[in-house]
Amino acid sequence: MADLSMVDALNQALAYELAHDPAVVLLGEDIGVNGGVFRTTAGLQTRFGNQRVIDTPLAETAIAGTAIGMAAMGLKPIVEIQFAGFIYPVIDHILNHASRLRHRTRGRLTCPLVIRAPCGAGIHAPEHHSENPEALFTHIPGLRVVTPSSPARAYGLLLAAIRDPDPVIFFEPTRLYRLFRQPVEDDGEALPLDSCFTLREGTDVTLVSWGGALQEVQAAADLLAQEGVAAEVIDVVTLKPLELDTILASVAKTGRCVIVHEGSRTGGVGAEIAANIAERGLYSLLAPVQRVTGYDVVVPLFRLESQYMPCTARIVAAVRQALEA
The missing domain is CATH 3.40.50.920 (Rossmann fold)
Structure with missing residues (x-):
């Protein structure tokens, strides 16, 4: 069992699901070649290929719309928004489509989509890089909103979010990414959602x-x-x-x-x-x-x-x- 930072634990959870579920696919800006702005996806494109870990244009609205379509057709897309302050253009797709798909189709379609976003202050970043808009998303019916507080919980909660058949907004506190390390076992065990x-x-x-x-x-x-x-x-x-x-x-x-x-x-x-x-x-x-x-x-x-x-x-x-x- 390795001592991991939150970034390492998230990377490990993503790698586990990519290896064990062929429906899982990652999308985001600079997540492939560069491994993401915080290197959360470092090494995953090399390991799983550019058809599973996809570098996208700098277009949050297009990323979200594409991911919702993929989810509706049976894939499990995991979107990375570089900073929570960049997520506002995505709200249209989340509110009008992702969160309503199960209701709109009377259960015929679901939207197993995870949108990850670093959030919060404490890293000496400028405006739009330090925001915490969690409450905006808790007001949208049909969404889960999850935020981990440690590497071990980040690993287990992200696995649970990926496996959930409905959309999950997964806010990751930026200042915790490398603040401390703790033992995390890469056993594929998810932690329960909807629990304190x-x-x-x-x-x-x-x-x-x-x-x-x-x-x-x-x-x-x-x-x-x-x-x-x-x-x-x-x-x-x-x-x-x-x-x-x-x-x-x-x-x-x-x-x-x-x-x-x-x-x-x-x-x-x-x-x-x-x-x-x-x-x-x-x-x-x-x-x-x-x-x-x-x-x-x-x-x-x-x-x-x-x-x-x-x-x-x-x-x-x-x-x-x-x-x-």
């Missing part, structure tokens, strides 16, 4: 997060532990559809909840989670649900991006506020 993972048990407060923000959440939990506060940490993983039972059970145990995400605050996934806690778990709460999020602004250039992203200090402050209520 409890990363840390606790009794005093529930910390709910996903993707890159879990780094700061885990650090906050460590700091709180030094103060005698036992925080339970939940990785949501699948943002659409939300698996709420794990979150509600945790809130019933702790009585307090802080939700942390990098995407902008208004209409964010955190608001949906908070609303569901209010509807289904209100009597468990000992304090109002707190949210620590990005702001309702364009992600700033790198001198200010650390001010935009949720930090450990903001998370700890929110927990203290919940504990004081």
Whole structure:
């Protein structure tokens, strides 16, 4: 079992599916010869050929439209969008075609399409390279929206996304690509979609997060532990559809909840989670649900991006506020 970065784990998952399923095909800008802008697909074209790993023109709309047609005809295309900020031209095809194909054909056709996109700030990149538009896609019926927080979860979740018969938007936190390594077994075992993972048990407060923000959440939990506060940490993983039972059970145990995400605050996934806690778990709460999020602004250039992203200090402050209520 090798110690892999997230980039390595994603590459390994793609290679596994290309080797074991002849219907799988990769499309994207510079993913073949160059191996992708982050080298996530490095070596795959050499190994599997340019009919399976296809370099496309710089045309996101055309890539998505082509991939949907391929999926409708029985292939399993995996599209790479170089940065999440480049995905907006693709929304037309996703919303009007990919997400509706099963409904429109009354189940005769499905759309086993995965769209991968690096997302989020923290790598000192400019506008359109640091955005996290996850909430836009959770509002589209017929889509799954998934984001991993570690190499092992990236491997298992990507396998599950590829094998899903319906379209999946797979957001990969860019700053996690090479941040740390962990053992990942190349066994082809998929992790369950539509499920949360409890990363840390606790009794005093529930910390709910996903993707890159879990780094700061885990650090906050460590700091709180030094103060005698036992925080339970939940990785949501699948943002659409939300698996709420794990979150509600945790809130019933702790009585307090802080939700942390990098995407902008208004209409964010955190608001949906908070609303569901209010509807289904209100009597468990000992304090109002707190949210620590990005702001309702364009992600700033790198001198200010650390001010935009949720930090450990903001998370700890929110927990203290919940504990004081």
